[in-house]
Each structure stands twice: as C-alpha cells, then as structure tokens.
Amino acid sequence: MTSEVVRRELVAALGEAAVMTAPGLALDDLHDESLHRHAVEPLAVVRPSSTAEVASVARIAARHGVALVPRGSGTGLSGAAEPVPGGIVVCFDAMKRILRLDPADQVAVVQPGLTLRELGDALAGTGLRYPVYPGEMSGSIGGNVNTNAGGMRAVRHGVTRHHVLGLELVLADATVLRCGGAVMKSSSGYDVTQLVIGSEGTLALVTEVTLKLAPVLTSCATMLVPFENLASVCQVVPRLIATGLSPSITEYVDAPTLRALAAASSLELGVAPQVAERAAAYLIVLLETRTDGQMDADLASASALLEEAGALDVYVLGEHAASQLIEARERLFWVSRDEGVRDIIDVVVPRSAVPSLLDASREISRRYGTRIGGCGHVGDGNVHLSVFVDDDERRQSIVRELLRLGLAVGGQISGEHGIGRDKQDYYLEMTDPALLTLQGRLKDAFDPEGRMNPFRRFTPRGGDA
Ligand SMILES: Cc1cc2nc3c(=O)[nH]c(=O)nc-3n(C[C@H](O)[C@H](O)[C@H](O)COP(=O)(O)OP(=O)(O)OC[C@H]3O[C@@H](n4cnc5c(N)ncnc54)[C@H](O)[C@@H]3O)c2cc1C
Numbered sequence: 001m002t003s004e005v006v007r008r009e010l011v012a013a014l015g016e017a018a019v020m021t022a023p024g025l026a027l028d029d030l031h032d033e034s035l036h037r038h039a040v041e042p043l044a045v046v047r048p049s050s051t052a053e054v055a056s057v058a059r060i061a062a063r064h065g066v067a068l069v070p071r072g073s074g075t076g077l078s079g080a081a082e083p084v085p086g087g088i089v090v091c092f093d094a095m096k097r098i099l100r101l102d103p104a105d106q107v108a109v110v111q112p113g114l115t116l117r118e119l120g121d122a123l124a125g126t127g128l129r130y131p132v133y134p135g136e137m138s139g140s141i142g143g144n145v146n147t148n149a150g151g152m153r154a155v156r157h158g159v160t161r162h163h164v165l166g167l168e169l170v171l172a173d174a175t176v177l178r179c180g181g182a183v184m185k186s187s188s189g190y191d192v193t194q195l196v197i198g199s200e201g202t203l204a205l206v207t208e209v210t211l212k213l214a215p216v217l218t219s220c221a222t223m224l225v226p227f228e229n230l231a232s233v234c235q236v237v238p239r240l241i242a243t244g245l246s247p248s249i250t251e252y253v254d255a256p257t258l259r260a261l262a263a264a265s266s267l268e269l270g271v272a273p274q275v276a277e278r279a280a281a282y283l284i285v286l287l288e289t290r291t292d293g294q295m296d297a298d299l300a301s302a303s304a305l306l307e308e309a310g311a312l313d314v315y316v317l318g319e320h321a322a323s324q325l326i327e328a329r330e331r332l333f334w335v336s337r338d339e340g341v342r343d344i345i346d347v348v349v350p351r352s353a354v355p356s357l358l359d360a361s362r363e364i365s366r367r368y369g370t371r372i373g374g375c376g377h378v379g380d381g382n383v384h385l386s387v388f389v390d391d392d393e394r395r396q397s398i399v400r401e402l403l404r405l406g407l408a409v410g411g412q413i414s415g416e417h418g419i420g421r422d423k424q425d426y427y428l429e430m431t432d433p434a435l436l437t438l439q440g441r442l443k444d445a446f447d448p449e450g451r452m453n454p455f456r457r458f459t460p461r462g463g464d465a
Pocket of ligand 1: 032069071072073075077135136140141142144145146147150151152200201202204205206207330332333334416
C-alpha cells in the first residue's frame with residue numbers, strides 16, 4: 001500500500017511520464033557498468049526536470065522513509081548507481097541545460113545530467129574547454145562530480161575536483177542549498193563542495209554544478225613510444241614531467257593490451273614489425289601548447305629524452321591515427337570485458353612506486369598462474385590492472401593482495417572509479433577505523449536517516465586496518 005501511495009505522490013509531483021514503477025522498469029536504468037551487477041528492482045525510477053522537482057522527490061521519500069539512489073548516465077564502474085530494493089532511483093537525464101556560459105569568468109553553470117560530450121559540443125568555437133577527460137563521453141557531469149572522475153588528462157589538468165567551483169544540493173530532508181560559486185578561490189568556512197565531490201551520491205543530490213573552464217591549446221602532438229620493458233616506461237615518465245613540458249597524457253599500455261586494442265579497433269599505428277616484436281610496453285604522450293613553433297621545440301626535447309631513456313623508436317602520430325588511438329584506449333574497458341575480464345583495479349600510488357607495484361603484480365600473476373595486465377595513467381600513478389580469474393575466491397584474494405600492495409607503498413584503493421558497492425568490503429577492511437568513524441559522522445550530518453544511496457557502510461571489517 002505504501003508503495004502505491006508513494007507512486008501517487010511522485011506522479012502528482014512530476015507527472016505520469018516522469019515516474020516509472022516496478023514491475024517492468026527499463027533494465028538500462030537499473031545498473032551501471034560494474035562487472036559485478038546484482039539484479040535489484042527498486043520501487044520507482046523518476047526523472048525530475050528541475051531542482052524544485054528533485055526537492056519534491058526528496059520530500060516524498062523523507063515522508064515515507066524511502067531510500068534515494070541518484071543516477072547520471074550509469075557509466076560508473078563500481079556499482080555505485082545500483083538501485084536498492086524499495087528505493088527510488090533519481091535519474092538526472094532530464095536535467096541537462098547549460099544555465100550560464102561566461103567566457104570572461106571562464107565558467108559554465110550546468111545541470112547535472114549534461115554529458116561530457118554535450119558540454120564539449122556546446123563549448124566548440126568558444127576558445128574554451130572543460131579539460132578533464134574521463135574518457136567515457138556519455139558520462140554526466142553529476143556522475144563525474146560524484147565519482148571525482150579523473151581520466152587521461154589528469155596528469156596536467158587535474159581531476160574533476162580541481163574544476164568544480166560550486167554546487168547546488170538537495171539534501172535527504174529536501175533542504176536546497178548552494179555551496180561555493182563562480183569564484184577562483186574561497187576561504188569561507190568548511191568546503192562542502194569538495195566534501196560532496198567523490199561522495200558517490202551518499203551525501204546529497206547534486207542539482208547544479210559550476211565548472212571552471214580552460215583555454216583550448218591549438219597545437220597538439222601525440223607520440224607512441226615503444227620500450228623493451230615496462231620498468232623503462234615507468235622510469236621515464238617522472239623525468240618527462242620534471243622537464244616542465246607538461247604532457248597532457250602519459251598513458252602506458254602493455255604490448256598484449258595494445259595488440260588487443262589494435263585488433264579490436266583496426267588501428268594503423270605504423271609501428272615497424274621488428275620494433276613491435278621487441279616492444280613489451282608502450283607509452284602514449286600527448287603534448288599541447290599554443291604555437292606550432294613551440295610544439296616543434298617541445299617535440300624535439302621530449303623525443304631526445306625518450307630516446308636517451310631507451311625508447312625503441314618515437315612515433316609522432318598523424319591527427320587521424322592519434323585520435324583513433326586515444327578513442328581506442330578509452331574503449332579498452334569494452335575490449336577487456338569481451339575478453340573475459342572479471343575485475344579491474346584502479347589503485348593509485350605515488351608515481352615513483354608504479355614500477356614496484358607492477359613488479360609485484362607480475363609476481364602475483366605467476367603465483368596464481370593467471371594473466372594480470374592492462375594499462376594506466378602512469379603519470380598519476382593510477383594503474384588499471386585487469387584480473388582474468390573466474391573463481392570468485394581466487395579473484396578476491398588477488399584483488400586484496402594488489403590493493404594491500406598499493407596501500408603499503410602509500411597509495412589509495414581507488415584513483416578515480418570510486419569505491420561503490422564493488423570495493424566496499426576491501427575499503428572497510430583496509431581503512432583506518434578512526435577515519436571510518438569520522439566519515440560516518442559526516443554522513444550522519446548530511447543524512448541522519450541513512451537514506452541517500454545507502455550502500456556505504458562505516459563499520460570496520462577484519463580488524464587489520
Ligand atoms: C568505457 C569507460 C571508460 C571510462 N573511463 C574512465 C576514466 O578514464 N576515468 C574515470 O574517472 N572514469 C572512467 N569511467 C567511469 C565513468 O565514466 C565515470 O565514473 C563517470 O564519472 C560516471 O558518470 P555517470 O554519469 O555515468 O555516473 P553514474 O554511473 O550514473 O553514477 C556514478 C555515481 O554518481 C552518483 N550520481 C550521479 N549523478 C548524481 C547527482 N546528480 N547527484 C548525486 N549523485 C549522483 C551515483 O549515485 C553514483 O554513485 C569509464 C567508464 C567506461 C564505461
């Protein structure tokens with residue numbers, strides 16, 4: 001009966017077309033791209049079209065003690081947008097307007113359902129861009145904010161939190177508030193904007209985002225650089241960054257992964273067969289600057305350094321091959337999924353610790369007799385390791401070992417995909433209980449009834465933090 005009352009109230013607030021109830025909900029609204037999906041049917045999926053409507057949904061949920069699960073485009077990789085039984089999924093894809101675009105202040109104020117692609121299209125020709133590039137262009141700004149999405153250009157441009165100046169929020173009790181704003185700095189009390197960024201929909205519903213934009217750099221060059229071993233790739237990147245050339249992308253891809261990518265995307269990269277035979281790993285470098293003259297000088301410096309560091313060759317790709325390669329790299333998730341990947345770890349470690357992490361992952365791979373491979377944002381120390389093991393227990397032991405190794409060298413469990421449902425148990429096992437307790441108190445302050453995306457727990461597990 002309660003569910004019928006909730007449905008009627010939601011329809012009265014949003015209109016019939018914006019409210020879907022079980023049974024018969026669209027499957028696409030009920031999962032993200034986690035490799036560990038659970039079939040869960042919520043009470044309803046709603047599509048509000050304004051902040052006022054979001055607040056109405058929150059009010060109805062509060063009145064009936066119902067959980068709220070925000071959802072952007074569902075491209076998240078950690079199960080953080082999965083519904084909960086009896087809950088309401090709040091989809092933001094009907095809220096995608098650009099509310100303000102200001103070239104002088106270099107800001108865009110947008111609704112959370114706007115996708116990265118739509119923002120990019122709207123900025124074309126303005127001389128400005130949103131420089132964060134978390135690859136999957138159908139991801140929404142609200143989702144990016146709530147996962148603190150990173151991606152390939154973080155090495156130069158930072159991650160989502162470095163480009164969000166302010167937010168409008170709807171809390172679980174339907175309070176609407178604003179934090180931050182279109183200002184370049186602020187020392188005005190606790191920074192709630194930054195607290196909500198990366199909170200995976202567990203603190204508030206984000207209904208508006210003020211983004212910091214950056215000027216477009218028109219002169220670009222992409223290098224593909226084969227090396228005989230992965231260690232050389234990892235060692236050269238800190239040196240490249242230390243030159244001050246500010247590469248916008250420094251990605252490593254191991255040779256089997258690049259071969260899989262080239263085959264899946266029909267890439268023509270022009271790597272000589274005798275070089276490809278010797279190459280164990282590739283570095284992809286994107287340089288961006290203002291003028292072609294400066295680019296020639298930067299390319300010469302970078303090439304000299306890479307060759308001196310043992311590169312088998314340095315290929316400067318043509319525009320078409322370069323964009324194909326970057327797009328293919330972004331599709332790697334789908335290629336790995338088709339190949340049967342069961343887990344993708346996105347542990348982040350200090351840049352200098354990447355070689356020891358990769359050595360250790362090779363040792364684990366030998367010990368378990370399985371393939372652990374992949375790619376990563378090597379300049380950020382953010383390694384994406386793909387684990388191809390069907391047996392759940394063995395897979396979890398491998399993941400646990402890899403995460404512990406990352407933490408042991410000063411890293412964090414997730415660099416950009418978030419904890420979500422998938423990594424919750426590892427997070428509880430491996431996080432300082434005092435930090436968990438503080439996070440639990442923060443959660444209580446925002447959401448005392450624990451109804452906002454209630455997957456997140458704060459009780460330590462395993463006792464070996
Ligand atoms: C092929 C592929 C490549 C990818 N590459 C990268 C990459 O390079 N770097 C990277 O960081 N990520 C990457 N991702 C992951 C994904 O694109 C990001 O996590 C993205 O930020 C998710 O956005 P979304 O709109 O799909 O969010 P969703 O998956 O819908 O939701 C993500 C989280 O945000 C919350 N949320 C969404 N909207 C709101 C809102 N308005 N208010 C409050 N909470 C909200 C959800 O509850 C959930 O916790 C990739 C994914 C794919 C499929």
